[in-house]
């Protein structure tokens with residue numbers, strides 16, 4: 001069964017991207033901007049690069065999972081738990097590690113230079129989901145995951161389950177879809193819902209530096225990195241990137257290495 005889940009991950013990725021991208025035309029959360037086509041083309045160029053780098057990095061991560069199992073490394077190779085409990089604990093621990101790593105990407109100026117590409121988008125929609133700099137993909141999908149896997153002793157099953165859940169969340173969170181109110185009202189007690197995550201894309205730094213959780217909201221609640229804000233009242237993006245020329249894929253790829261405050 002787990003092999004089937006691994007095999008259908010690319011279908012989930014492409015299928016969900018197409019489904020959310022189509023639905024947001026019919027029930028948009030925010031009005032569709034006039035420059036949508038241009039916006040989406042540049043985002044999909046960055047998305048394509050992210051996916052290609054992710055596939056390359058994935059080979060290394062799978063090696064880390066196999067190496068961890070073969071050498072019995074990490075927490076879960078020392079603590080005997082029923083498989084079901086171990087999977088739940090692994091999903092929670094990877095998500096907590098991801099919360100810490102995401103926090104670090106906002107605090108460390110070198111990492112922020114790459115991560116801000118994801119935040120500089122002025123109009124969030126499905127095409128924003130995987131708008132990452134290739135270096136960030138290497139860092140967060142490669143280095144972070146390898147460290148987490150070896151530290152926690154994550155099994156192949158847990159890794160594939162978390163990877164699939166994370167993929168589904170990242171696409172749904174960024175889509176410009178008006179979801180039923182009950183999803184936001186009750187869902188955010190546990191899960192990082194679209195409305196919850198969109199606060200993380202605010203152009204106000206104190207909101208940008210909050211709502212770090214990928215899948216769960218526990219970590220933001222425990223460490224106080226969340227705000228009670230109506231997502232309808234926020235503006236997306238970063239103040240240095242409001243010039244439309246700075247939204248081009250080429251500029252975004254170069255932006256970690258240049259002074260982005262210059263016009």
Ligand SMILES: [Zn+2]
Pocket residue numbers: 102106115119200
């Ligand atoms: Zn962020």
